[in-house]
Amino acid sequence: MTGTEINSCTEALRLLAAHLDGELGGHAHSEMERHLRTCRSCFSRAEFEARLKASIAGLAQEPVPPELSQRVHTLLREFTVAGGD
Amino acid sequence: MADVATAQMNRTDQSWFADQVAKLLPDLYGGAIRLCRDRTDGEDLVAETVAKAWEALPGLRTRDAFRGWIFRILTNTYISQYRSSRAQGDVDSLDADGEAFSLFEHVHQPILLWWGNPEQDFLNGLLREDLVQAIDQLPDTLRTVVVLVDVQALSYREAAVAMGVPIGTVRSRLARARSQLQKTLWDDAHDAGIRTRQSPSQREEKPDDRD
Incomplete structure (x- = not known):
């Protein structure tokens, strides 16, 4: 992405997802930050997408049922014992 | 072993x-x-x-x-x-050339509203269950990429290795998955009648919103 210049909202929106995913390289990242500082429309869009992304990331963890914890614990103990350690 | x-x-x-x-x-x-x-x-x-x-x-x-x-x-x-054996084929049946759906563009009001912020209102109204149901409705292959990248925060490279596909495929599937996910959230919100906060005059102009 080196050399990427972001001179339009179209270009900024094309790169927005990768930007929010932390997948843009140094120069492109800086260019994106610069554009978002100066463009209210793209900034609003970025804020919205970032909040939605954060909401989805909130689904990452689920409370582990005791049966599953016990099952995994037993599994690991069996493996360790099987190795004679 | x-x-x-x-x-x-x-x-x-x-x-x-x-x-x-x-x-x-x-x-x-x-x-x-x-x-x-x-x-x-x-x-x-x-x-x-x-x-x-x-x-x-x-x-x-x-x-x-x-x-x-x-x-x-x-x-x-x-x-x-x-994963069912036909699931891999699901992705091929998707409309790869279809126009991407943007939830923001449907919720956003281009002018500042004195009575509220529709984007924030929409996001504030989203429940965990809404997101779970929207993800569950995705075709298997698209759900996988959303779970890895959006839910579990893996990098594109990690997701590509996990799914055994090139990074470019991760990007394209992710774009399609997010488009479908956002459309489902929009449709569900519409069905529930909680689209966005609108002025009475705007509601009167859209008779299809009354049902």
Whole structure:
């Protein structure tokens, strides 16, 4: 992405997802930050997408049922014992 | 196989592995039930993943890569044992050239409204269950990429390795998945009558909103 210049909202929106995913390289990242500082429309869009992304990331963890914890614990103990350690 | 793996590990390795698994168990279970859409299958998937990870642990090159590595095992196990055989074909039937749906563009009001912020209102009204149902409705292949990248925060590279596809495929599937996800959220909000806060005059102009 080196050399990427972001001179339009179209270009900024094309790169927005990768930007929010932390997948843009140094120069492109800086260019994106610069554009978002100066463009209210793209900034609003970025804020919205970032909040939605954060909401989805909130689904990452689920409370582990005791049966599953016990099952995994037993599994690991069996493996360790099987190795004679 | 577990015996072979155990023989190659010392007590420190074993203890480290157990600690990592314990720490990641809520994430693994969260990822598993999003992939399987079923809690019982999710539990089985996690248990199988832990067993396979134990066997494969001697091959783990760097401990820093553990999270991406074990999610790769979870994804591979899901694909090989839980995903229906026709699921891989689902992605081919999707409208690859269809126009991307933007939730923001549907919610956003181009002028500042004195009575509120429609974007914030929409997001504030989203429930965890709304997101779960929208993800569950995605075709299998698209759901997988959303679970890995959006839910579990894997990098594109980690997701590509986990799914056995090029990074470009991760990008394109992700774009399509997000488009479908946002359209589902919009349609569900519309069905529930909670679209956005609108002025009375705007509502009067849209008779299709009254049902």
